[in-house]
Amino acid sequence: MDSVVESLGSQMIELVLMDLSLGNHGLLRDALYELHPAEQAYILESLPQDKRALVWELVAPESHGEILSHMHEEARIGIFDEMPAEQILAAAGEMDVEDLAVVLEELPEDITSTIIDELEQDYRQRLEMVQSFEDGTVGRRMSHDVVSVREDVNVGVVMRWLRRHNSLPLQTDALMVIDDNGRYMGKLDVSVLLVSQSEAMVADIMRRDVDLVSASANEHELVTMFERRDLMSVAVVNDEQVLVGRIGVDDVLDLMREEAERNLLKTAGLDEQEDLFAPAFPSAKRRGLWLGINLVTVFMAAWVIGQFEEVLDKFVALAVLMPVVASMGGIAGSQTLTLMIRGMALDQIAKSNVRWLTVKELTVGGLNGIAWSVVVALVAFLWFRDTGIALIIGVALILNLLAAALSGITIPLLLKRMGIDPALSGAVVLTTVTDIVGFLSFLGLASLFLL
């Protein structure tokens, strides 16, 4: 009796690569067959593209649809490129409607229309409904497989009716209760249903008006909602309060993972779909943009330095020490910025506590500025034996840490007001400010007092 956890991990990748290089295709095929489609997707994503195509040949065709649903966009497109059209059609037929809606956007027009033509009537209707919602809304992500009952029946009737089903969605934690017009009334928890007597009426044991969300709501809100209320599922309703779908906690888990990844990647200017094993050329192109943006900001800092050529020419020690001031500001500022970004993500930042926060962060910056400026000034003095430079670097450091604290608070607020995601560009803007203030204060003070 093995825990699945033990069979996962990078050893699995190692084994796959070994089997591939030894040509043990039969063995590998059998091993893959044993795995969950999500795990097969994970293995495929961990391989360089040429190996991916080989392994794709070995996975069971009937799992194609589900494996593709579990892959990242870029890796999936790479697979589609290698698949004959009829295989794509077959895989599409195996997908849940909400996954298919995502995949269709990645495929060429002609294949898309063939797929849609071949769909059964009611499946196509559901697809059209999903497509009618904007990307990033709850309607795009909800599942359509919802079990609902009416409130004017008793538990015995519900149980008999359920027993006529061959199966229920695996993760059913509650039945949705609707009225004659399909409007959502509330939830009948399975945990309650199971302990209720046959005569009990649904109306008496259901929970009313709970756990619902609009199909047009932003999917990001689901994460907060599920976390704060420890939910397993919510009903999705349209504008007329008619039950149209269900969001389960498994959808929210996917959403959280996607958000966490996106947050991690975007701090480095990377696309959320960036594939570690993508070919070099497209990667270079995508990442180059971010380097270009950074180039503009660093030339701005260089321009500031350029304004002080005279004093730099006289005191070469300034050139040696100037990165210290700039760098310390960048680090301190990014600490404040990170806390602000988290606070904003958790909706903890309101007008009335920003002033308190600013005072607090300025205090933190001032305290650390004073403490470390003593150290920096001492090192500078011991190195260059120049009291003027030692004093100036100390003062510049304090100034830059204060500027860093202020920037760490205000930059994300300003970016947000401008409709720009602070997690994406906050760090670039911040380090531009701390670099410039760092060079300006250090070299500026030097010009004033040393020339």
Add this chain to the structure above:
Amino acid sequence: MDSVVESLGSQMIELVLMDLSLGNHGLLRDALYELHPAEQAYILESLPQDKRALVWELVAPESHGEILSHMHEEARIGIFDEMPAEQILAAAGEMDVEDLAVVLEELPEDITSTIIDELEQDYRQRLEMVQSFEDGTVGRRMSHDVVSVREDVNVGVVMRWLRRHNSLPLQTDALMVIDDNGRYMGKLDVSVLLVSQSEAMVADIMRRDVDLVSASANEHELVTMFERRDLMSVAVVNDEQVLVGRIGVDDVLDLMREEAERNLLKTAGLDEQEDLFAPAFPSAKRRGLWLGINLVTVFMAAWVIGQFEEVLDKFVALAVLMPVVASMGGIAGSQTLTLMIRGMALDQIAKSNVRWLTVKELTVGGLNGIAWSVVVALVAFLWFRDTGIALIIGVALILNLLAAALSGITIPLLLKRMGIDPALSGAVVLTTVTDIVGFLSFLGLASLFLL
């Protein structure tokens, strides 16, 4: 019928702060009473400490335990400091045993022992069992509220037995099946139970040997397991395969959030418990350490610059341009590093694909190096009208982007082998390398060719 989502967010904080400043304590008390304990915890965490104490007075004492369970350690300790001992005792009595185990570690010895003395016998035993597992293991996080049945009974018996319960845990998606010795045999999904006939035997409709994890396993593995298999719950077993608890997807959601937060915060050298609204002094102390580490690395870079005083003294343009080379290397390297850290977190990195990755990242670095070095050389030439400096900065930039790619791959691997978390210190080590290589290549080439 309001969606809960609509009532959340920073407006709520705004309203609370307004009510507080207007002295509307009664209104505020009523408003808080309507909220889920997790939401009350969120509000408390969004307030500066003095306001927190005021609002804490207004929340219902019977919710104290659950609210505290939902708070971050640092914020919780702040609340404990203000609470009289008997209130802490009462709150502790309301907590789940797994939450209490966490909280006990934050309290002073004398209060801890009083709490333990007052616990009922079986609650204390469960507490001791939880405490016997190490922090960060599944045993610490599992819930003890598990509904289990035997396999040699039929559905009718199970249903009658369930109906004798007043309630089941709210999120029950499956009953655990055990043998006479309490050993875990498998799962009976509620979705199957509900559609089965009374005569069906549990043995025939259960799923055997699925979804289990050892109590001593690392809790991090749960996230991967739940995600890859779309699970709602797993059975937790001890070394003798005896069922000892259950992990639900709600626990995993908490775990994912904690991991995502920790990953975000540690890139800025922040503690996972760092509280945005903590007082300035302790914050300054905690963050100061990270600044100190950075100071050492930036002085190393300064020392490298110091080796080139002669050439800097002659060509002040070098001092102006040198941050460009260093900064571009840092950005490019952090892109590779971020992808590696993600790849390692997803267990996608194995020995056999590292070579492929290294070649790919060096190619990306080389391509971007060539592209941007042309731009940088051109700007440098137009600025300083010096072909030598323009050529040197171009070459130095290519060298540094190659070094950045190599560092982005090797640094996280080396750190991991040394048992250091790459997400925590990878960026510091990386930028130290790219700064030093950047200054060294640019100023070194300048010394060789311009002097």
